[in-house]
Amino acid sequence: MRRKPVILGAAAAVALCLSLSAGAQAATVASLTPSLSPDRLGVSTALTLAVRYTNTQPELPAPVSHLLVRLPAGLEVNLKGLGTCPRKRVVAHDGRGCPASSRVGGGSAVAAGRIGAKTVDENATLTAYRDASEGLAVVGVGLSPLEERVVLSGTVEPDESPYGLDLAMTIPPIATLPTEPNASTLRFSLTLGSTRHGHGGGKGLMQMPGSCPAGGFPFAADFKYADGTSSETTAKVPCP
Numbered sequence: 001m002r003r004k005p006v007i008l009g010a011a012a013a014v015a016l017c018l019s020l021s022a023g024a025q026a027a028t029v030a031s032l033t034p035s036l037s038p039d040r041l042g043v044s045t046a047l048t049l050a051v052r053y054t055n056t057q058p059e060l061p062a063p064v065s066h067l068l069v070r071l072p073a074g075l076e077v078n079l080k081g082l083g084t085c086p087r088k089r090v091v092a093h094d095g096r097g098c099p100a101s102s103r104v105g106g107g108s109a110v111a112a113g114r115i116g117a118k119t120v121d122e123n124a125t126l127t128a129y130r131d132a133s134e135g136l137a138v139v140g141v142g143l144s145p146l147e148e149r150v151v152l153s154g155t156v157e158p159d160e161s162p163y164g165l166d167l168a169m170t171i172p173p174i175a176t177l178p179t180e181p182n183a184s185t186l187r188f189s190l191t192l193g194s195t196r197h198g199h200g201g202g203k204g205l206m207q208m209p210g211s212c213p214a215g216g217f218p219f220a221a222d223f224k225y226a227d228g229t230s231s232e233t234t235a236k237v238p239c240p
Helices: 003-023 087-093
Strands: 028-037 044-055 064-072 103-115 118-130 136-142 149-158 163-170 184-192 217-225 230-237
Touching: 028 064, 028 217, 028 230, 044 064, 087 136, 087 149, 103 136, 118 184, 136 163
Parallel strands: none
Antiparallel strands: 028 044, 044 184, 064 163, 064 217, 103 118, 103 184, 118 136, 136 149, 149 163, 217 230
């Protein structure tokens, strides 16, 4: 009978060690910071989605492969009057030669890759176009030090309350050197829409809701990573 506490104590110690070991495993997490400008009800607006990726351990986050952002109910995407650009042109020419009316946004990104023993950052510009399939093609161009180009594919689909639309994006691998792993995205900021001039009867690409729910406009995001893991987060934009 006296041995039982010793055995139970040993089992508890083993379980604790296993728990601590599991908790020490690296994991990629992401944060979402949305903003609307101007943030007045019922007007044309520009939506900015800023995302930051980190790792729970001192190493690079896993490369992101899919991103789904849930937009609040009432936030409209107005495609009327927009031009389109064939995806082949977007891929082959970085969007050069696309109709000006097919450009729907832009932004920037920072990726990081391992080259030998060093971690090297790559700054990239983002330009978003409406492709011929009425989806989105976002060109990412980094000129130094890797001179890498990638094209992200995006679609807009309906969602259920308290959300209205889903923006789903597929992110291809960002190659570095043949013998090195693919680069990881550290952060990016993408703005969709513009209030400089309207289209389709005066409306811009993004249209603010006519009312705001208590607590602000809800956003949510789901992320999938190249290592098979996933994460999710939520955010709110305060009411005007």
